[in-house]
Amino acid sequence: MADIDLSKADPNFRRELASQPGGEKIAACFTCRTCTASCPVSAVNSKFNPYRIIRMALYGLREEVLGSDFIWLCSSCYSCQERCPQGVSITEFMTLLKNTAIQAGHAPAGIKAQRDIIKGQGRIYAIDEFDNKKRNKIDLPSLPTTCEVVKFLF
Amino acid sequence: MENRIGVYVCHCGTNIAGKVEVEKVAEYAGSLPGVVISREYRFMCSDPGQEQIREDIAKHRLNRVVVAACSPRMHEKTFQKTLEKAGINRYYLQVANIREHVSWTTEDPETATKKAMDMVRAAVARVPLHGPLPTHEVAVNKEVMVVGAGIGGIQAALDIADGGYKVHLVERLPSVGGHMSQYDKVFPTLDCAACIGTPKMVAVGMHERIQLHTYSEVEEVSGFVGQFKVKVRHKAAYVNHEVCTGCGICQEKCPKKVPSEYDMKLGKRKAIYTLFPQAVPNKPVIDRDNCIYFQNGKCRACEKFCEMKAIDFAQQDRVEEIEVGSIIVATGFDQMDPSIIEPYGYGRYPNVITGLEFERMVVGAGPTLGKIQLKDGSVPKDVAILHCVGSRDLRYHEYCSRVCCMYGLKHAHQIREKIGANVYMFYIDMRCFGKGYEEFYNRVQNEGVILIRGKAAQVTDQAVLPEDEGRLIVTAEDTATGEKVYVPVDMVILSAAMEPRVDAQQTARIFNINRSKDGFFLEQHPKLAPVNTAVSGIFLAGTCQGPKDVVDTVAHAAAAASKSLALASKGVVETESMISWINPEVCVGCQTCISVCPANAITYNERRGISSVNEAVCLGCGSCAATCPSGAASLKHFTADEVLAEVDALMGA
Numbered sequence: 001m002a003d004i005d006l007s008k009a010d011p012n013f014r015r016e017l018a019s020q021p022g023g024e025k026i027a028a029c030f031t032c033r034t035c036t037a038s039c040p041v042s043a044v045n046s047k048f049n050p051y052r053i054i055r056m057a058l059y060g061l062r063e064e065v066l067g068s069d070f071i072w073l074c075s076s077c078y079s080c081q082e083r084c085p086q087g088v089s090i091t092e093f094m095t096l097l098k099n100t101a102i103q104a105g106h107a108p109a110g111i112k113a114q115r116d117i118i119k120g121q122g123r124i125y126a127i128d129e130f131d132n133k134k135r136n137k138i139d140l141p142s143l144p145t146t147c148e149v150v151k152f153l154f
Numbered sequence: 155m156e157n158r159i160g161v162y163v164c165h166c167g168t169n170i171a172g173k174v175e176v177e178k179v180a181e182y183a184g185s186l187p188g189v190v191i192s193r194e195y196r197f198m199c200s201d202p203g204q205e206q207i208r209e210d211i212a213k214h215r216l217n218r219v220v221v222a223a224c225s226p227r228m229h230e231k232t233f234q235k236t237l238e239k240a241g242i243n244r245y246y247l248q249v250a251n252i253r254e255h256v257s258w259t260t261e262d263p264e265t266a267t268k269k270a271m272d273m274v275r276a277a278v279a280r281v282p283l284h285g286p287l288p289t290h291e292v293a294v295n296k297e298v299m300v301v302g303a304g305i306g307g308i309q310a311a312l313d314i315a316d317g318g319y320k321v322h323l324v325e326r327l328p329s330v331g332g333h334m335s336q337y338d339k340v341f342p343t344l345d346c347a348a349c350i351g352t353p354k355m356v357a358v359g360m361h362e363r364i365q366l367h368t369y370s371e372v373e374e375v376s377g378f379v380g381q382f383k384v385k386v387r388h389k390a391a392y393v394n395h396e397v398c399t400g401c402g403i404c405q406e407k408c409p410k411k412v413p414s415e416y417d418m419k420l421g422k423r424k425a426i427y428t429l430f431p432q433a434v435p436n437k438p439v440i441d442r443d444n445c446i447y448f449q450n451g452k453c454r455a456c457e458k459f460c461e462m463k464a465i466d467f468a469q470q471d472r473v474e475e476i477e478v479g480s481i482i483v484a485t486g487f488d489q490m491d492p493s494i495i496e497p498y499g500y501g502r503y504p505n506v507i508t509g510l511e512f513e514r515m516v517v518g519a520g521p522t523l524g525k526i527q528l529k530d531g532s533v534p535k536d537v538a539i540l541h542c543v544g545s546r547d548l549r550y551h552e553y554c555s556r557v558c559c560m561y562g563l564k565h566a567h568q569i570r571e572k573i574g575a576n577v578y579m580f581y582i583d584m585r586c587f588g589k590g591y592e593e594f595y596n597r598v599q600n601e602g603v604i605l606i607r608g609k610a611a612q613v614t615d616q617a618v619l620p621e622d623e624g625r626l627i628v629t630a631e632d633t634a635t636g637e638k639v640y641v642p643v644d645m646v647i648l649s650a651a652m653e654p655r656v657d658a659q660q661t662a663r664i665f666n667i668n669r670s671k672d673g674f675f676l677e678q679h680p681k682l683a684p685v686n687t688a689v690s691g692i693f694l695a696g697t698c699q700g701p702k703d704v705v706d707t708v709a710h711a712a713a714a715a716s717k718s719l720a721l722a723s724k725g726v727v728e729t730e731s732m733i734s735w736i737n738p739e740v741c742v743g744c745q746t747c748i749s750v751c752p753a754n755a756i757t758y759n760e761r762r763g764i765s766s767v768n769e770a771v772c773l774g775c776g777s778c779a780a781t782c783p784s785g786a787a788s789l790k791h792f793t794a795d796e797v798l799a800e801v802d803a804l805m806g807a
Contacts, residue, residue: 032582033631037611037638051631083497083611085547
């Protein structure tokens with residue numbers, strides 16, 4: 001990460017996050033870094049660092065946080081949140097960041113594609129006639145290839 | 155009599171005036187019925203402020219005074235004295251709290267000003283109903299009880315006894331000494347704890363004005379400041395301490411070995427035992443639950459070998475009632491059991507130990523004779539010390555335990571000095587706040603200890619590298635470099651938090667004292683009355699009030715001792731005037747009040763069929779007044795008329 005450029009910082013960003021579920025206690029962090037040391041994603045990808053993301057959010061680096069791909073790496077294992085001595089809801093904060101990023105139009109291509117499949121088919125994995133033929137061969141009934149209900153949801 | 159009320163609105167610098175428009179409040183007060191004079195001033199509690207009240211009382215013939223200022227807990231007594239000096243009864247005063255209840259807690263200035271006016275109106279409506287209350291003095295019993303004989307209790311007892319008054323020192327274990335006697339050395343000067351502690355222990359044992367009650371517990375406290383009655387249970391030791399010479403033959407011959415609690419279960423003791431060789435008194439007790447004779451009816455080896463015939467299996471617990479003038483509670487702390495912190499593996503991995511276990515290991519007279527060793531007897535090559543284990547952690551204790559940084563550093567020094575092992579310390583912040591502490595930190599740093607700023611995330615036995623198989627792995631992030639650290643070690647010492655005694659709630663109930671949010675006993679004021687409790691005549695000393703090191707405990711204990719000394723040397727104390735009264739014309743003798751009275755101050759008169767209050771014992775808590783179904787019980791100065799007048803005035807805005 002480059003040097004922090006506070007001229008780009010947006011002080012409202014921190015307030016916005018802190019007013020939503022998951023963001024209430026981010027300012028309580030006293031940088032003991034139990035979160036990072038407990039993170040299995042961070043262990044294999046040093047780009048992912050929950051502590052650093054929290055610091056950047058506290059500085060108000062809106063674009064850097066929401067536009068980065070590292071917030072999407074969180075595996076939601078909750079190790080950080082379980083061990084945080086200051087009661088920061090780190091995993092829930094990551095979910096909040098992902099939601100905020102989507103609202104700001106920052107979703108990565110893979111997530112977007114997944115969203116479209118769910119929107120169209122009601123499933124993460126689309127069912128087509130090929131799958132149904134395979135199911136029928138082992139005496140399983142066909143599944144619907146479209147989902148009407150999902151249209152009411154989106 | 156015509157009401158002539160004076161109202162005084164305090165600015166408290168900008169504390170009140172910064173939010174409340176005090177001039178408007180004073181002007182408004184002047185318009186209220188019965189108010190003769192109304193003023194505002196920068197600091198009512200200052201000499202000129204009080205002088206103004208006195209002047210006005212004389213000049214305007216005031217017979218009631220309302221002060222709108224800070225909480226009555228702060229200055230009610232100050233202004234009561236002002237009234238008394240001006241020649242009117244002190245209870246003709248009413249304080250309207252417009253600081254804590256208004257200016258500090260209200261955001262909008264306009265709302266605050268309005269609220270302050272409401273509170274002043276309520277006080278003005280109430281104060282004409284105040285009656286004069288008499289004041290009484292009672293004699294103070296010059297004997298003092300100190301409960302708990304750790305370093306705090308010992309210090310308090312010695313100070314009071316040296317001041318010429320008799321002390322009853324009660325300790326629940328068989329010996330005085332407390333936690334400090336378990337330590338090897340004490341920071342930052344590294345004095346040997348026994349060398350500075352045992353002379354004091356011997357001194358309390360020998361002092362002509364200190365009566366030791368070891369192996370004893372306080373069961374019940376009644377009475378009030380100056381006249382406490384304390385029931386102390388002397389637990390049966392099954393050894394006649396009058397004739398026992400402390401020769402130790404019984405301990406030698408006793409066949410039953412059990413893990414020693416004093417040695418943190420690192421070593422064994424017998425079923426008949428003294429805590430440690432320098433115990434005071436150096437007389438053994440029999441642990442009934444583990445004694446073969448008490449369990450199976452056979453053995454009596456100790457009795458057989460005791461030349462003094464001191465063993466007495468028929469001994470019973472004895473309850474003694476002791477009368478004292480004041481009580482110092484010095485019941486100490488417990489070390490937190492870190493097994494609930496799952497990632498650190500305490501209780502799962504045998505070589506993860508607590509700070510107190512390490513103390514017993516490193517002390518020369520301890521179970522390992524001072525040898526720092528692993529469970530298999532070998533010497534560790536690498537040791538990790540983990541700070542803030544259970545402290546500064548919202549899941550366990552939010553507070554900082556204040557001693558762990560320093561004792562962690564001390565342990566690091568002892569390891570470097572004794573076995574030269576590599577020491578890795580994992581910390582969040584190094585808090586070395588006391589005299590000579592920062593110097594000690596520098597010294598230990600220069601001894602080659604590796605300090606890693608980052609809280610340890612976990613301790614596992616899951617080695618990544620084959621050469622680390624069988625060792626403990628500590629992981630953390632070094633916040634200085636942002637790098638993950640992976641440290642294989644042989645031993646992990648957890649600097650576990652100090653926490654309130656497991657039975658603190660029971661103790662609080664016995665002494666009728668309160669606990670703060672953290673569970674320690676609550677002092678009357680954190681800065682200005684750190685040893686007082688809400689109960690007059692009961693004081694706190696040492697770690698029962700909050701985490702402290704030896705230095706602070708001794709200072710705190712000496713402060714508590716000075717409070718007891720002051721009471722004893724003055725010899726009299728003024729009793730509470732705001733006490734309960736039961737109207738005999740109204741009381742139907744249902745005795746509901748007796749069941750709620752915490753001070754046992756109410757007695758039922760069989761002949762007259764009514765209950766009455768013992769004025770000397772009543773604490774003025776008001777429980778009876780609140781419970782009485784017929785309205786016969788009332789609390790003086792808080793009568794229904796007075797409170798309702800205040801409420802009516804508040805609601806009638």
